[in-house]
Structure formats: C-alpha cells, structure tokens
Amino acid sequence: MPDKMHLLAFLMHTPINHMTMSWADPADRQADGLGSIAHWQNLAQTLERGCFDGMFFADVPAVYDHYQDNTDVAIRHGVNWPTHDPVALIGIMAAATRHLGIATTVSLASLHPFLAVRSMSTLDYLSQGRVGWNIVTGNARSEYRAMGLDVVEHDKRYDRADEYMQVCYALWHGIPEDAVVADREKGIYADPAKIEKIAFEGEYFRCHATPSVLPSPQGRPVLFQAGSSGRGQRFAVEHADVIFAIQPDLPRMQTFMQNLRKTAASAGRASDTRVTFAVQPFVADSLEAAQEKRDAMLAKIPLEAALTRISGTFGVDLDTVDIDKPLQEITTQASQGLVAAMSSMFNDRNITLREAVRLSGLAGLIPQILGTPERIADQLETLWRETGCHGFNLTPALVPGGYEDFVDHVVPILQQRGIFRTEYESTTLRGNLVG
Ligand SMILES: Cc1cc2nc3c(=O)[nH]c(=O)nc-3n(C[C@H](O)[C@H](O)[C@H](O)COP(=O)(O)O)c2cc1C
Known part of the structure; x- marks a missing residue:
C-alpha cells in the first residue's frame, strides 16, 4: 500500500462527464467549454492547484449505436455525442501546467501501433514526460463500423493487443538516451548504429521501421488498462503501470483486489498491482443537501x-x-x-x-460518495485503507464546479491527515503516480 493516495480526474471529451444530461444543468460548463481552450486550461490548473496526479480521459471514438440500432437518442440528449478526440487536449493542457499528468484512452482497435506511438510519444516528449495512455482493446461496435472493420471476438482482441504492445515496446526501446549528440561542428545529429531498427512480422501486425520519436524524461507514456474479464486482467497485469476499475462498494473492491493480486502473482507481477477505483464525489454543506441535488439531477434524466x-x-x-x-x-x-x-x-x-x-443514469456503474467534505474524505480514506488500492479516479457530476469543490474543500482535509501530497514529488507523471 502506498503511503499517500493518488488522485486522477476522470473525464470525457464530450458534453458530459459520467452523469447523463449533466450538460443541461445550469451550473455545468463542460458543453460550453468543449470548444474553449481556456476551459480546458483552467480545469487543468485547478487540478494542479489540488496536486492531482493527473487527469484521465475515457474515450470511445465513434458514438454508441446499439439502442434501437441507431444513434438518434444519443444525439438528441448529448449522450457522449459529440465525441471529440481527447488526444488533442493533451498539448493544450500541458502548456498551461508544469506537473499535472494528462492521460487519455487510445483504442488499439483501429490505429496502427506505429502511428499511435508516434502521436502519444510526441506529446509525451513535448510535455517533458507527463502523458499516460489507456490501452483499451476497443469493444464498441460503432468503432469497428466506422473504420470498416469486422468486430474482433473478445479474447482475440486481447491476443491482438498483446502483439500490438510488442510493436510499441520495440519502438520505445529503439532510441537509447545517448543516441542524439547534435554535434554542430561535426555536423552529426545522431549515431545510426545506436538506433535499433524494427523488423516485426506478427500474426496481426507488420512493422519495418526506424523508431522516430525521442523518449521523454519518463521514457515512454505511463500505461493504464481497465480489462475486467479474466483475459482482460491478464493483459492488464502484463502491461499496465496502473489498472482502472469500477466496483460498486467496499466488499466488491476488496474482492476485485484479491482476484487481481492472484492474477498478477501467477503472471509474476505481484509487487506492482496498482489499482485506482472510480468514484463520483458530490460535495455539499450536508448529506441531505447532496442527496437533494443528486435526486433533482436524477429526475431530469x-x-x-x-x-x-x-x-x-x-x-x-x-x-x-x-x-x-x-x-x-x-x-x-x-x-x-x-x-x-x-x-x-x-x-x-x-x-x-x-x-x-x-x-x-447518474454515474453509470460508478459508486457515488455524498455529503460534507469531511464525510467524503472519511469515505475515501476508508476505501483506500481497506482495499489497499493506489487511489481514485474522481468523476464529479458537474465540471468544473465539482472539481473546484473537491480541490478547495476535500483535498486540504486529506493533506491535513497526511494521506495526500502537499507538493509534487516529480515533474513526470510516472514520478508522481508510480514513484
Ligand atoms: C474505469 C474504466 C475506464 C474505462 N475506459 C474505457 C474507455 O475509455 N474506452 C473503452 O473503450 N473502454 C473503456 N473501459 C472498458 C474496458 O477497456 C474493458 O473493455 C471493459 O472493462 C471490459 O473488460 P473485458 O473486455 O476484459 O471484459 C473502461 C473500463 C473501466 C473499468
């Protein structure tokens, strides 16, 4: 168990965070802020003021199309439509902060690993090592349809993803730190003998390439994963620095941790299973006030x-x-x-x-914690101590108000208790989140 809990803001680049219809609440600014660089930069600065490890964007690139076999209801009520690319936000938010990590989901389903590494590692390099990548296999039918691909069967998606990661690792490891000399007098930029070229021929991918993006101070982006099936968990413990999970309550969080530790132990990764659980905090002056606000929002969905x-x-x-x-x-x-x-x-x-x-409709399957700042701090501390989790993905209903409430009122309590940082340990996401 870490001596401090870790906190990530859990968002989507859509009109809602995780509460359906939150965009329609007069106190919410996310829908108005979608096209505003200032909105995203202010949010990043609020989180950095609160010493958050980082922010994390969930993403499904093509809008869900299962209900009534079309996307009309999603469009009508802004249910993750529009769904803008969160990768575009990384540079914008990194430019306004110095320590905050910025992690996003990029599905492995339809983007070749060479291009994915190029994009994510360029942002990691530009931000001086503050990028994270949630390596989801992509389970939305709409994504496959949009790309003109056949949906890949569940376990095969993970086999394919294992191979995908081999290509990524080869690209990441191909440029040693001392490769670039940039000797102006001799006119030598780098030593070609030091760059490991790739000749990868797998079942799902081919990649013959010279690694082309320099490593950042944290080497490569921090990797996240959220597989929940047996096969998904094996993939997660193999590759992820931090594993995301959604479990409804303390006993089920504990069971999840036990199962994951067993999976990790059998894969020889027992010492580093770091899990962050998603929660939706609802800060108010009293428990009753929080419940009233929650119920009023629920009635409008x-x-x-x-x-x-x-x-x-x-x-x-x-x-x-x-x-x-x-x-x-x-x-x-x-x-x-x-x-x-x-x-x-x-x-x-x-x-x-x-x-x-x-x-x-309120929070998907994410549990809510409601009430005064003290009560929310108590509950987070209990969940953290009793599960041995690494920390939390916080997804308040209203943006940015929910984050401002948390940073201004809950973070100081966690800090006074000595269970959350008062200043950043490192300038990289890996340094702060993984240590
Ligand atoms: C906290 C959390 C965040 C997730 N974020 C995404 C996401 O952004 N995009 C996505 O396609 N799937 C996301 N998923 C789904 C997982 O990648 C995975 O498909 C799901 O947990 C089912 O796992 P399984 O395929 O191993 O059964 C997320 C899951 C969890 C628990």
Whole structure:
C-alpha cells in the first residue's frame, strides 16, 4: 500500500462527464467549454492547484449505436455525442501546467501501433514526460463500423493487443538516451548504429521501421488498462503501470483486489498491482443537501438517455428487452454481463431493469460518495485503507464546479491527515503516480 493516495480526474471529451444530461444543468460548463481552450486550461490548473496526479480521459471514438440500432437518442440528449478526440487536449493542457499528468484512452482497435506511438510519444516528449495512455482493446461496435472493420471476438482482441504492445515496446526501446549528440561542428545529429531498427512480422501486425520519436524524461507514456474479464486482467497485469476499475462498494473492491493480486502473482507481477477505483464525489454543506441535488439531477434524466448509454456500454439493444422484469429474470444471452454488473451495483436488490437503468443514469456503474467534505474524505480514506488500492479516479457530476469543490474543500482535509501530497514529488507523471 502506498503511503499517500493518488488522485486522477476522470473525464470525457464530450458534453458530459459520467452523469447523463449533466450538460443541461445550469451550473455545468463542460458543453460550453468543449470548444474553449481556456476551459480546458483552467480545469487543468485547478487540478494542479489540488496536486492531482493527473487527469484521465475515457474515450470511445465513434458514438454508441446499439439502442434501437441507431444513434438518434444519443444525439438528441448529448449522450457522449459529440465525441471529440481527447488526444488533442493533451498539448493544450500541458502548456498551461508544469506537473499535472494528462492521460487519455487510445483504442488499439483501429490505429496502427506505429502511428499511435508516434502521436502519444510526441506529446509525451513535448510535455517533458507527463502523458499516460489507456490501452483499451476497443469493444464498441460503432468503432469497428466506422473504420470498416469486422468486430474482433473478445479474447482475440486481447491476443491482438498483446502483439500490438510488442510493436510499441520495440519502438520505445529503439532510441537509447545517448543516441542524439547534435554535434554542430561535426555536423552529426545522431549515431545510426545506436538506433535499433524494427523488423516485426506478427500474426496481426507488420512493422519495418526506424523508431522516430525521442523518449521523454519518463521514457515512454505511463500505461493504464481497465480489462475486467479474466483475459482482460491478464493483459492488464502484463502491461499496465496502473489498472482502472469500477466496483460498486467496499466488499466488491476488496474482492476485485484479491482476484487481481492472484492474477498478477501467477503472471509474476505481484509487487506492482496498482489499482485506482472510480468514484463520483458530490460535495455539499450536508448529506441531505447532496442527496437533494443528486435526486433533482436524477429526475431530469430521460429514461431513453440512460437506456442508450447502458445499451452502448454492454453492447445490447435494451429496446428489445422487457425492462419491467426483475433484473435477475432477464435471461437473454447478450445481456448476462449487464445483469451481473447491475445486480452487483444494486447489491442484488430485487428491482426491475428499468429502475436499475434509471439509477445508472447518474454515474453509470460508478459508486457515488455524498455529503460534507469531511464525510467524503472519511469515505475515501476508508476505501483506500481497506482495499489497499493506489487511489481514485474522481468523476464529479458537474465540471468544473465539482472539481473546484473537491480541490478547495476535500483535498486540504486529506493533506491535513497526511494521506495526500502537499507538493509534487516529480515533474513526470510516472514520478508522481508510480514513484
Ligand atoms: C474505469 C474504466 C475506464 C474505462 N475506459 C474505457 C474507455 O475509455 N474506452 C473503452 O473503450 N473502454 C473503456 N473501459 C472498458 C474496458 O477497456 C474493458 O473493455 C471493459 O472493462 C471490459 O473488460 P473485458 O473486455 O476484459 O471484459 C473502461 C473500463 C473501466 C473499468
């Protein structure tokens, strides 16, 4: 267990963060800020003021299209539509900060590893080692459709991703630190003998190349992963510096950690399983005030918006499912993963799928922690101590207000308790987050 907890802001480059319809709340600025460089830079500076390790963007490049087999509801209610490229934000936010890490998801499904490494490592180099990359295999049908590709079957996606990473590592390791001499008198920029050329011929990828992007002070981008299946977890422990997870409560977070440690131990990676759990903090003057605000926001989420979101996440068209049945009675083959996740989220309560989906409009399957700053600090500390997790991905409903509340009122309490940094240890994301 680390001696300090680590904090990442968890966002999307869309009109919402993780609360459906948050863009429609008068206090929210994310939709207005989508096209504003100042919005993103101010947010990055707020997080740096709060000593956050970094910010992390989830991303699905093409809008979810499962519900009613089209994207109309997603467009109508701004459910992750538009979905702008978060990679474009890295340079903008790095330019306004000095320590904050900026991590984003880039799916391995449709971008060749040579181009992905070129883009992410260039930003890592420019930011002096502050970039992170969430290496998702890409599970959205819409992404494959947009690229004109056939959807790849689940386990094969991870086999392909293992090979993808081999190409990335070869590109990252190909330029040693002393390769560039930039000797102006002799007119020698670098020693070609020191650059390791790549001749990769795999089952899924070919890459014959000279590595072309210089390493940053942290070497390569910090790698994140969030696979939750057995195969997904094996991929995660093999490659990720930090693993993201969503679990609904303390006991399930503990079980997740135990299972992951077993997977890591069998892969020989036991000493470095760092997990950050997603939570949605709701800071207010009292628990009642937070609950009231939460309930008012929930009441404004149209059911079809929540259905679109969950349909997309789980790859099921919920328009074809009888949502008025109790959750446990839903038996369609495609939705078993959904039923298991929903049952877990709602503690096996006997509710209908309609109700479960309605409630999930608030934060997907991410647990909420509500109340006064003191209460939120207490809960984070308990989760951190009792699970041995590395830290949290915080995704407040309203942006930037939710982050400002957290930085101004919760961070000082965590700092007073000595469980969160008061200044950055390093100028790189790896140095701060991984140590
Ligand atoms: C915290 C968290 C963040 C995730 N972010 C993304 C993302 O940005 N893009 C994406 O395509 N999938 C994302 N996922 C989905 C995972 O990459 C993965 O597909 C999912 O957890 C299912 O895992 P499995 O395929 O191993 O069952 C995320 C999952 C979690 C838990």
